[in-house]
Amino acid sequence: MFNHGIGAWTSKRRLKQPDKLALVFGERTFTYRQFADAVDQIAEVLHVRDISRGDRVAYLGENSPEFLFTLFACTQIGAVFVPVNTRLAPPEITHVLTDSSARALIHDEEFAERAAPGIEAAGVAHVIPTAGETGETLPKLMTLSRGGRVAETMALEEPAAIIYTSGTTGRPKGAVLSHENLTYVSFNAVIDYGFSDADTGLLISPLFHVAALGMGALPLVLVGGTIVLEKGFDAGRALDLIGRHGITSLSGVPTTYQLLADHEKWSETDLSTLRRLTCGGSAVPTRILDAYEERGLAFSQGYGMTETSPGASYLPPQWTREKQGSVGLPHTFTNIRITNEDGQVVPRGTIGEIEIQGPNVFAGYHGLPDKTAESFRPGGWFRSGDMGYLDDDGFLFIADRLKDMIISGGENIYPAEIENLIADIDGVTGVAVIGVPDERWGEVPWAIVSLREGDALSSEELVTHLDGRIARYKIPRTTRVIDEFPRTASGKIRKADLRARFTGSVRPTREAGTQEPWKTETIRTPKRGRG
Template sequence: MHRPEPNFNLAAQVLKQAEQRPSNIAIVYEGRETTYGEFAGRVRRQAGLLRDSGVCVGDRVGFLGFNQPTFIETLFATISLGAIFVPLNFRLTGDELTFIIGDAGVHSLVVDSELAPVIQSVKERLPCRHYFSVGDDVEGFTSLDSAMASVPQLDDVVALAAHDTLLIMYTSGTTGLPKGAMLTHGNIVWNNVNANLAFGAKSSDVLLTAAPLFHIGGLNVMTISALQMGSPLVLLRHFDPGAVLAAIESYKVTHMFGAPAMFLFMAQHPEFDSTDLSSIEILIVGAAPCPASLISLYGERDVSFCQGYGLTETSPFASFLGPERCLEKLGSAGLSPVHTELRIVDSNNIAVGPDVRGEICVKGPNIMKGYWNRPEATAKAIDAQGWFHSGDVGYLDDEGYLYICDRLKDMVISGGENIYPAEVESVLFEHPAIAEVAVIGLPDDKWGEAVTAVAALNAEETLTLEELRSFAESKLARYKLPLKLHLVPQLPRNPAGKVLKFQLREQLS
């Protein structure tokens, strides 16, 4: 008996929620509430516009802009047609965007009017056939809202399989040119199945997104999942600690994703103590290890953290650590999700035992299809058995809990010893003068590389290298102690909250 294949197009799933809950709130943005019915209407009209502009199955549609409802509408309008969405980092220069837009072969580009000058400066070098602006009218761009008003909406969403590409998300390109990770409809759906099993998601949850949507953490830790579940999404244009606290209290937010630095800035805000946080069920933290002091600080307000580890290429979740063991397993990134596996391998790709450090590898239906137009890079990243090689160093304890030591490329080799900066950072961070710290290796004639601490201090504090070494010497082997200390106003971070160590190395080498 022939069984018809289900339509795995994520747009069909979200638009079904709109049919079932048309009057429920979909998105809250800058005080305006959009219902699921209104959201679905805008998605279908934009899909009609893109269709009439020549966008076909497999074509790429890009979006350059700050967090806003149109970002999400463009995503679902694009994939409704079976086309592929390309979110663009709004912090990139014109030259950087030229490479990505050209590499992806973007057919149509939707641009926030605030960022249009960046595109105008390189427009003659871009392959796009159509340019649409959001917000103010821009010379050389078609107003998206005006154009949408005069086209018939799309009625039927294109049927797709789980293996069809949904989006191409470019990695940060900390070394070399950025690569576009092809994430499929199946990748996104299975990631969210894993997440929902871990968090116990329900349609009555109220989720807040302040992390940038062009990053996998902002887009697919909770944002897409909220719309799949038919939940309300509170969306902020930018992260602002005071605005986040106000939104949590006003809209009774239950879930939020962020980097540790975001939650730290919220805790340091003058309104933190007076903000009602009682609606929060869980805060999901990723992009870097969460310090015990931050867990305890929020714990005093009866707010729990769920820590996660993942990458763009894993859609992103590769492990979870729930609140029930976050202090007992401090420093761990948790267990692999239900539908995903983890293992640690040596340099010969042989799995190692508990407590042995090696490269973290991930396998499951959330692993990317590959890198766009990069077959050699894909073959290097995903081995013949389907394991994705993360480039991160870690180990599993005897219960299978993952501990991340560092990036392979961030490891410091000093005097022939392998030193993992994250281990040193966790000790240095406990110094009362330090607000944030990063450890890097700098060239050294004697040791090959010198362990170097780069720190930003709390207000009115001072710190010398001798004081720092004295503080850490009882907790670290001597070869791990910093040989150099550089004080900076703040550490450079990417939009996901990760410290840009390559920038520090370039500046200080």
């Protein structure tokens, strides 16, 4: 028997392309031979510590080669990789370590203090820092490793990773992703986005988020491409790297692309090698599309979530304008349908819940059989909790999250529709529309926006922009301008935090007996660190 999981990929790459450049991280470079050798070394480090099939190995650290080496080492020996969000507070880290029953933790030195309570609470048997002056650090242990290959026979259906959801509501849940899930999401990316060994992808998003992992790193390793890995995102440095390494593939959220286009180096950077720009998180505003099309570039937009590993649909660049606002078609090995509350498929053009089926859809939530059962319809259809519709051509459009839908005077309001229009206002860098309790209408929409430095947005400008584009009851009653949005690790705005901050603090002003949303106000909150 052979390892049919993703743990076999690096040894296959070493066999096929030993001298091909696999990974660039600052001044550190690795061929596929060196990459696979490092994976083998960490596999032995874990093996001699009695880490074996089914054991959970947590990793708490920023983007680095060691992150990827550890992932492939775990899956090579049958252990389950548990990436931990570096932005979590100590109680949240404790939850991940205890909930996953982690037997080992590999961590960057700067997170030692934050991880300490969780290490004790979970009874983590082996704690290995990635660097340090003393003690058994990962590099030292790798040097002492014989480098002999330790491998298990793995089946595709066995678990490869537990990735915790962003936790926008309640405690994060551990989504169990199998080798099959991660293999097929990589197949989807290779087929639909056209990855090949000629690609050099710039990865600037955190690898502990499944989007960077499942739609970026894994497909590139699968086909033998080159990964240029960054610890974080800096627009100027990213533009430098595009020119220096001939980057062909880049992914991010709309804010990423706006920061690149707004940077002073934008006009002078050679972007001729770029052939794939993928964007998720929200629709790409028209002004950003315009800026990139002026440079001969177009976007592939997508939709997905942790539970779908993450890719569920994609919008090819040739449809970006004609189907603007859509998140595209189902991936090759993925199916999408829209259902009503009873689970019945609704006609095209009708808003309902988006359900997803395919080998990239996760097995369930770790230790939560009831939550898992609630999340699936018969036939393996995962209930996304997102509202949307399919148009006559089968393209998917997102309406909103079920929990974010606003009911005002008996009318359903989908914030995403309003947010997409506000995002097109020049100077807007972020937007969220939330429902705020209202004595007369039940709820009314508020717009929370962030602006480019030096820009301003009046209530009248917002209303003028929206009037005639959407029904008047959908136009936000109040506009608040804030310096920075609370976000998850994946870049999604934490609307629950915004609702907690603004709900009940100020009531929208309105004329008695009307629902005309013209009594709006713009209030700029002070920037942190200023008076």
